[in-house]
Amino acid sequence: AELPFPVLVHGVEKFVAQSGVLRNTGAATLTLDLPEMRRKGATSLDLQLSPSLAAVMLDALPYLEDYPYGCMEQTISRFVPTVLVARTLRDSGLDLETLGRRARELAAQRAVVPKDHVLQDSGYTYPNGLPGALQAGELSRRIAAGYHNRTASPIFDSAQLAAMVAAGMERLAASQRPDGSWGWWPGSALGDPFLTAYILEGLEQARLADTPVQPQLIEAATRYVRAHLNSTEELNLLAYYCYVLAIPNQAAPSGDPAFRMADDFLYTRRDRLSPYGQALLALALHRYGDAAKAQTLLRNLATLARVDTARGTVHWEGDDSHFWWRWYNDKQETTAMVLQALVAIAPPEQLAPVNGGQGAQTNLAPMAVRWLVDNRRSGHWTSTRQTARVVQALLAYARAQKELQPNYNVTVDLDGRVTRRFTISAENALFADTRFLAGDESLTSGAQKLHITVEGTGTLYYSAYLQYFDMSEPIKGVANAVGVNRAYYQITTATERDKRRELTTKETRTPLPDGAHLTSGDIVEVELNIKSDNDYEYVVFEDMKPAGLEAVETRSGVAYGDGLCSNFELRDQKVAFFVDLLPQGTRRITYRLRAEVPGAFHGLPTNAYAMYAPDIRALSDEWRVTVVDAPAAPTEPGGSKLKGARKRH
Numbered sequence: 001a002e003l004p005f006p007v008l009v010h011g012v013e014k015f016v017a018q019s020g021v022l023r024n025t026g027a028a029t030l031t032l033d034l035p036e037m038r039r040k041g042a043t044s045l046d047l048q049l050s051p052s053l054a055a056v057m058l059d060a061l062p063y064l065e066d067y068p069y070g071c072m073e074q075t076i077s078r079f080v081p082t083v084l085v086a087r088t089l090r091d092s093g094l095d096l097e098t099l100g101r102r103a104r105e106l107a108a109q110r111a112v113v114p115k116d117h118v119l120q121d122s123g124y125t126y127p128n129g130l131p132g133a134l135q136a137g138e139l140s141r142r143i144a145a146g147y148h149n150r151t152a153s154p155i156f157d158s159a160q161l162a163a164m165v166a167a168g169m170e171r172l173a174a175s176q177r178p179d180g181s182w183g184w185w186p187g188s189a190l191g192d193p194f195l196t197a198y199i200l201e202g203l204e205q206a207r208l209a210d211t212p213v214q215p216q217l218i219e220a221a222t223r224y225v226r227a228h229l230n231s232t233e234e235l236n237l238l239a240y241y242c243y244v245l246a247i248p249n250q251a252a253p254s255g256d257p258a259f260r261m262a263d264d265f266l267y268t269r270r271d272r273l274s275p276y277g278q279a280l281l282a283l284a285l286h287r288y289g290d291a292a293k294a295q296t297l298l299r300n301l302a303t304l305a306r307v308d309t310a311r312g313t314v315h316w317e318g319d320d321s322h323f324w325w326r327w328y329n330d331k332q333e334t335t336a337m338v339l340q341a342l343v344a345i346a347p348p349e350q351l352a353p354v355n356g357g358q359g360a361q362t363n364l365a366p367m368a369v370r371w372l373v374d375n376r377r378s379g380h381w382t383s384t385r386q387t388a389r390v391v392q393a394l395l396a397y398a399r400a401q402k403e404l405q406p407n408y409n410v411t412v413d414l415d416g417r418v419t420r421r422f423t424i425s426a427e428n429a430l431f432a433d434t435r436f437l438a439g440d441e442s443l444t445s446g447a448q449k450l451h452i453t454v455e456g457t458g459t460l461y462y463s464a465y466l467q468y469f470d471m472s473e474p475i476k477g478v479a480n481a482v483g484v485n486r487a488y489y490q491i492t493t494a495t496e497r498d499k500r501r502e503l504t505t506k507e508t509r510t511p512l513p514d515g516a517h518l519t520s521g522d523i524v525e526v527e528l529n530i531k532s533d534n535d536y537e538y539v540v541f542e543d544m545k546p547a548g549l550e551a552v553e554t555r556s557g558v559a560y561g562d563g564l565c566s567n568f569e570l571r572d573q574k575v576a577f578f579v580d581l582l583p584q585g586t587r588r589i590t591y592r593l594r595a596e597v598p599g600a601f602h603g604l605p606t607n608a609y610a611m612y613a614p615d616i617r618a619l620s621d622e623w624r625v626t627v628v629d630a631p632a633a634p635t636e637p638g639g640s641k642l643k644g645a646r647k648r649h
Helices: 054-065 072-091 096-109 136-145 158-175 193-208 215-227 235-246 257-272 275-288 291-303 331-345 364-374 384-400
Strands: 012-023 026-034 044-050 306-308 313-315 407-414 418-424 435-439 446-457 459-470 478-480 482-497 503-512 516-519 523-532 536-544 549-551 557-560 565-570 574-582 585-595 599-603 607-610 613-619 623-628
Touching: 012 026, 012 478, 012 613, 026 459, 044 407, 044 446, 054 072, 054 384, 072 096, 072 158, 072 193, 072 384, 158 193, 158 215, 193 215, 193 235, 215 235, 235 257, 235 275, 257 275, 257 291, 275 291, 275 331, 291 331, 313 331, 313 364, 331 364, 331 384, 364 384, 446 459, 482 516, 482 536, 482 607, 482 613, 482 623, 523 536, 523 574, 536 613, 574 585
Parallel strands: 516 623
Antiparallel strands: 012 459, 026 446, 044 435, 044 459, 306 313, 407 418, 407 446, 478 482, 478 613, 482 503, 482 523, 523 585, 536 574, 536 607, 549 585, 557 565, 565 574, 599 623, 607 613
16 A cells, blocks of 8 residues: 655745944945755845835825824824925925826836745745835835825825815814814814824924914914813823923923923923833923933933844833823834934934944934834834824934935945945935845855945945745754744653642653654643744744644634733644734743654744734744654563553553
8 A cells, every 4th residue: 555645845944134224435244144955946135225214104104194084183193294204305305296206107117026935845834025124115116006095195296285184174173172172083072181282283293394274273272281281190191291382482481381390390200200201301391492401301211221232223111011001101102202302302423323233233213213113014003193103203313314315326246246236316215226136046055245335425224135945954943033942841740649648640841852752652842932022913933743743732722822822723734823912022832742653753943923024033943853652562472461551642
């Protein structure tokens, strides 16, 4: 008899990411190391170069513009960030209509087709999509193809943008209550002080960007917010009121109650403010002209920074775990507001990135920018207000760094085998075709160097993504943003009597090294130790089973791993765990296997990836094991089994 059995190829797709920044004239050298044992035709290098963060901001605007609901917060969040971005682009000498036509022409010339990552004879699921957070070319494709059924973003059509702003202003004017406040929805029975301050902030910013705003809207809202300075004891809320009321001021009027509240009452209680509140107070005092106290608050914020040295990022968050849902404990909004304070107050030399990889960054502002870019999903952030806050912070940083006015040449060289040159200027900074692609015909086994050289003035963000199908033995793990360390333990049980002479069962875990030997019937516990650099959403962990071992569990289910996993699936080739929210730090998932079929087997690496962020992924080391048959039970001379002998299962 002959029976066919499905066999997985021994190998796994590996993904190695390297990124960094070059400021003005500078150079970076990346080392690319490829194994000899790899599948030919499956190797690619994708180097993405971006001259400006403005592409990230533009990518987020359609989410705000097309949000389907129209409460007052979403009304102001919808058009103010777009107005600010449009004004900044125009101030940089860009013709937005011309820019829109160039984007559509570029998209027509090059269609970006994601590579099919599902490889033959592999049991893995690989994330699809183009990796990289800083990708202006992909944005241009979306604009041409239609994003949310649109043919062009309003930012590239002055008439469409003006109509959107007018509609928002009309809605705000019609919904303002007689006392100058706004409620959540038009016709709300009560005004909301916080929401009114948020709308007032947006109107003031729009006015400063030369957008027509009815003066009576601002005047009535200002009176309402001022009247609430003494209506609450919530310090963070008071800091927000002071920040909003300080927007139109350049010097502190001695009798201004908002200035007295900020300069005296809140400043002396600054240690009781969240990082969000401290950033708001620093900006308010800066606007009022009290530079010394604003600098002190920045130094306080530096001590509260949560730095990830390896990834070159930093963020801030509140430590009020009892009220984690409150607005001033939101990590993205807090980091965005601290970034705005850094841009407004810190010396220019503390804002510029350091030449080199992300791990070389030391200045807080560019590290915060990277963290904010890393923590977006599908081109935007979690909510409309969060997205509006981040867009405004990134815009302030890009404007301060003059990222929209670059003037430099870039040379990319792959060990002398392939060389390309790019010229970047203000005219093509947003939609320059700056991808450098190389395949098997240009990449060789072993270490090779990728040189990136910039000559001129401006900022260049680079991200290099190397993908290949590794068939080495043993396969070694690799991590990017998340990491997985897999361990195996043999579980043995012993029965003993306790002090009461009652029988108890005790389990012992014995570590199993690579190349371990097991006997059919042995129980093995698999331990996945997970390390995450940041909070990530919708992460999958696919653990490949050695062919001779099967899961002890028999049914897939929900809520696994002490609530860490929302679901897990038992499959013929693997066990998959699904994590809705993977918090920063370390976590552990365990499950059990039973050794069954004799033979020598490979436990291929655990594959971890974020479902909607293709550049966040990791692999564990592989594990090899040999399973042998359990010894047969002894028999009597006549052939029957001895009494008391039991066969192991």
